[in-house]
Amino acid sequence: MTAPVLEVKGLRVHFALDEGVVRAVDGVSFTVEASQVVGIVGESGCGKSVTMKAALQIVEPPGRIVGGEILWRRDGGPAIDLAQLSPKGAAMRAIRGAEIALIPQEPMAAFSPVHTVGDQIVEALRLHERQWRPAGSPLSRGEARAMTVDLFKSVGISMPDQRVDAYPWQLSGGLRQRAMIAMALSCKPRLLIADEPTTAIDVTTQAQILNLLRDLQRRHGTAIVFITHDLGVIAQMARRVVVMYLGRVMEQGPVDRIFHAPAHPYTRALLKSIPSVHSTPRTLLPTITGSIPHPLGRPRGCPFHPRCPDAIPGVCTERVPALRPVSPEQLASCFLHSPDEAEPA
Amino acid sequence: MDAPALLDVRRLGKVFPIRRGFNRRVVGEVRAVDDVTFTIRQGETLGLVGESGCGKTTTARCILRAMAPTRGEILFHAADGRVVDLAPLSRAELRPLRPQIQMIFQDPFGSLNPRMTIFDNVGEPLLVNGLRDRRARIERVAALLELTGLRPEYLHRFPHAFSGGQRQRIGIARALATEPRLVVADEPVSALDVSVQAQVLNLLLELQQRLALTYLFVAHDLSVVRHISDRVAVMYVGQIVELASSVAVFGRPRHPYTAALMRAAPAPDPRAPSGDVALAGEVANPADPPPGCYFHPRCPFATDACRTERPVLREISGGHLVRCHRAEELTLTGADGADERGERR
Numbered sequence: 001m002t003a004p005v006l007e008v009k010g011l012r013v014h015f016a017l018d019e020g021v022v023r024a025v026d027g028v029s030f031t032v033e034a035s036q037v038v039g040i041v042g043e044s045g046c047g048k049s050v051t052m053k054a055a056l057q058i059v060e061p062p063g064r065i066v067g068g069e070i071l072w073r074r075d076g077g078p079a080i081d082l083a084q085l086s087p088k089g090a091a092m093r094a095i096r097g098a099e100i101a102l103i104p105q106e107p108m109a110a111f112s113p114v115h116t117v118g119d120q121i122v123e124a125l126r127l128h129e130r131q132w133r134p135a136g137s138p139l140s141r142g143e144a145r146a147m148t149v150d151l152f153k154s155v156g157i158s159m160p161d162q163r164v165d166a167y168p169w170q171l172s173g174g175l176r177q178r179a180m181i182a183m184a185l186s187c188k189p190r191l192l193i194a195d196e197p198t199t200a201i202d203v204t205t206q207a208q209i210l211n212l213l214r215d216l217q218r219r220h221g222t223a224i225v226f227i228t229h230d231l232g233v234i235a236q237m238a239r240r241v242v243v244m245y246l247g248r249v250m251e252q253g254p255v256d257r258i259f260h261a262p263a264h265p266y267t268r269a270l271l272k273s274i275p276s277v278h279s280t281p282r283t284l285l286p287t288i289t290g291s292i293p294h295p296l297g298r299p300r301g302c303p304f305h306p307r308c309p310d311a312i313p314g315v316c317t318e319r320v321p322a323l324r325p326v327s328p329e330q331l332a333s334c335f336l337h338s339p340d341e342a343e344p345a
Numbered sequence: 346m347d348a349p350a351l352l353d354v355r356r357l358g359k360v361f362p363i364r365r366g367f368n369r370r371v372v373g374e375v376r377a378v379d380d381v382t383f384t385i386r387q388g389e390t391l392g393l394v395g396e397s398g399c400g401k402t403t404t405a406r407c408i409l410r411a412m413a414p415t416r417g418e419i420l421f422h423a424a425d426g427r428v429v430d431l432a433p434l435s436r437a438e439l440r441p442l443r444p445q446i447q448m449i450f451q452d453p454f455g456s457l458n459p460r461m462t463i464f465d466n467v468g469e470p471l472l473v474n475g476l477r478d479r480r481a482r483i484e485r486v487a488a489l490l491e492l493t494g495l496r497p498e499y500l501h502r503f504p505h506a507f508s509g510g511q512r513q514r515i516g517i518a519r520a521l522a523t524e525p526r527l528v529v530a531d532e533p534v535s536a537l538d539v540s541v542q543a544q545v546l547n548l549l550l551e552l553q554q555r556l557a558l559t560y561l562f563v564a565h566d567l568s569v570v571r572h573i574s575d576r577v578a579v580m581y582v583g584q585i586v587e588l589a590s591s592v593a594v595f596g597r598p599r600h601p602y603t604a605a606l607m608r609a610a611p612a613p614d615p616r617a618p619s620g621d622v623a624l625a626g627e628v629a630n631p632a633d634p635p636p637g638c639y640f641h642p643r644c645p646f647a648t649d650a651c652r653t654e655r656p657v658l659r660e661i662s663g664g665h666l667v668r669c670h671r672a673e674e675l676t677l678t679g680a681d682g683a684d685e686r687g688e689r690r
Contacts, residue, residue, distance in 0.1 A: 287543040
C-alpha cells in the first residue's frame, strides 16, 4: 500500500480584511493517492480553489496559511510540508510547475498575450530542465520546439507545428485549454490541479477535454485534483469526491457512495436540487432553504446548521462536527452520524 | 387543444458585416441568425439551446428589438388583439409595445444599476411607461418584491447588499413590473450557485402559473432547459436544427447535433455511461460556414448529399421539425441513454 501523494491535514487559510477575518479554509483534511482523480465540489465561498492554491503557495495576500499541513511525497521519499515553504523560495519553485502543475480556470488569463504559446511552453521546459531531464545535455532550441510540437499532438491540437507559433488570443477556447493542458503536463508532474478547467467552454468541447484528461491520466498515471461546482463533471471524472461548504469538508468518499448514498444533509440536499434526467420536468425542485452566508457572517457551530433540515438545536448550533468515518472509505462532518465527535474549540 | 400563438418568428435573419482596414470596408459577413422560424404559444415555455456562437442570444435580442433584424418577421400578438410585425418598426412605434415584452438578464451583478436603489431599479420601467405617482410606484414595487420572494423593506437598499440569487429575483421583479405578455430569459440561472438555481427555477415556474406568462428561455445548460421547457429549439451556427417538445428532443432526438449535445453533457450520476465518443472538430465559423449542411464536417452520418445540399427545416412527425437530410433513417440516442426501443445502450 503506497503512501498518498498529497495529504492535506487541518488546513486553515485566513484572509485578514479591513472588515474582519475571512476563514476561507477552516480545517480541511483529505488525501490524494498516486494516480487517483479526486474531485473537490462546492459552491461559492466553500474554499475549494483557495485550498489548492495553498498547496501551490499561490494564495494571494492578504490570504495566509495560518495552520495545518500540506504533505507532499515524491517517489519513495519523505514527505515535505508545502505549507512551510516560502512561496518565492527555490524549493517551492522547483515543485510548482514540475511536480505539481495547475490548469487554471481561465486559460486566456493564465497565458501571456504577448508571447506565443510555444514560447511559453519552452519556458516551462527550460525552467525545470533539471527535474524532468536530470542527466541530459542542455535543451537545444530545436529539441525544445520538437518536444512542444509532440506535446501539442498528444493533447489533440491539430496542425501542431503551426499552432506552436500562435498567440493565445488567436486560438479558440478549446484549443487554448488544450495548450494549457500541454503546458501543465510538459514537465511530467505527479499531480495535476485542474481548477474549473471546463467552466468557460462549450459542452461539446468540454466532453473532448474531459476525455483527453481521462486518457492522459490513464497513460501517465498522473494524480488529478479536479475542482468544480458541476456535479455532472465530478460524477464522470472523479474516483473520490470531497464536498466542501464554507471552508470545511462536509463529506468525502468514493464517487458512487457520494451520489447514491450521501451521508451529509448538505450533499443530499444539493443532489436533490439539481435538475437531471431523474427529476420530473416542470415541477418544483426540492431546494435548500436560505442562502450561503456571507463569509464574514459564519454561523456558530456547524456552518450548515441554519439551512439544515435535521439540525439538532443546542448541538449543531454550538459545536463544529469533526470529520469522521460513516462507512468504509466515507467520512462526514455531522453530529447525526458521530454525535460525540466535535472539533476541539 | 393548442393555446393561441403569442409570437410568430418567420425566417428571421441577422447579419453582421466584417470590416477591415482604414476605410472599414466590408470584407465579409457573419450570419449570426440564419432563417430562424418558430412559434411560441401563450403560456408555454420555449427553450432555445445551443453553444456559443449559435445565435440564440442574437435571436433573443432581435425579438426584443434591442437590435433590428436584417430579414424576416417577428409577429407579436399584442394585448389589444392586433398582430404586429416588430421587425420593421421604428423606436417610436415600438414604445407602446415594449411593456409587453421584457427581459431577464444573465448577470445578476451587471444587470442592476449599482447607484440606484432597488426601488429605482425595479420602478424604472413603471416610471418610463408613465406611472409618475411615486406612492403608487412604491406600492407596486413592494408588491413585485413580495411576488419574487423578497422583503418589501429591501426597496431602500442598494444592489451590492444582496447575493447573486437575490439580485436575480430583483431582476425578475423588474421584468414583471409592466405586466409583460412575453418574458425573454437569457441564461437567467447560469451565473448562480447550484443550490440557488433551483430556487430561481422554482420561482420562474410559479410565476408562470400565477401570472400566465410566456417564456422564451435561452440557455446552454441542457438539464435546466429540460426542466423548464415545454418545447425546445436547438440552434447551430445561426440555424434551428431541431424543434420539438422537450420530451421528444431529450428522449428521442432526430438531429445528430442534438444527440451529440445530449451525450456530451455529463450526467450527475457515476453509474451513467460516460461519453467516450465525443463530437470531433470545432464549431463551424458563422462567417464562413461549410457548404451543404453546416454540421456535416463533424457529423458521423454525413453523406455526399450532406456535403453539397443545404437541408431545410421540415416536419418529420407531428410537431417535430428537423434540419437533416437523413432524419428518417437515423436512430439516435437520447439524454438518458435509451434508444428508440427504450433500452439503455
